[in-house]
Amino acid sequence: MEFCFKVYDLNNDGFITKDEIYQLLKNCLIKQRSEEDSEDGVRDLSEMILKKLDVDHDGKVSLLDYVTSVQEEPLLLEVFDKGSTHRVE
Ligand SMILES: [Ca+2]
Numbered sequence: 624m625e626f627c628f629k630v631y632d633l634n635n636d637g638f639i640t641k642d643e644i645y646q647l648l649k650n651c652l653i654k655q656r657s658e659e660d661s662e663d664g665v666r667d668l669s670e671m672i673l674k675k676l677d678v679d680h681d682g683k684v685s686l687l688d689y690v691t692s693v694q695e696e697p698l699l700l701e702v703f704d705k706g707s708t709h710r711v712e
């Protein structure tokens with residue numbers, strides 16, 4: 624679980640920000656989708672994921688936020704693992 628967190632923490636500052644989620648999703652989704660629907664979709668999705676993961680609502684995801692939220696909602700892990708096209712809800 625910690626490994627997965629580090630993968631998402633692109634600049635290794637100990638927090639996952641929306642930009643980092645966005646970058647990762649974008650890299651994943653662009654392989655699978657056309658350019659047009661990826662931009663907005665990825666932005667929405669990264670915002671949604673950030674909200675789900677940011678348990679203490681400080682705008683970024685700490686390791687504690689991450690661990691807490693994936694325990695409550697294992698589906699999030701699936702999204703992360705697959706970098707996925709399906710929705711969290
Ligand atoms: Ca970071």
Ligand SMILES: [Ca+2]
Binds near residue numbers: 678681
């Ligand atoms: Ca947080």
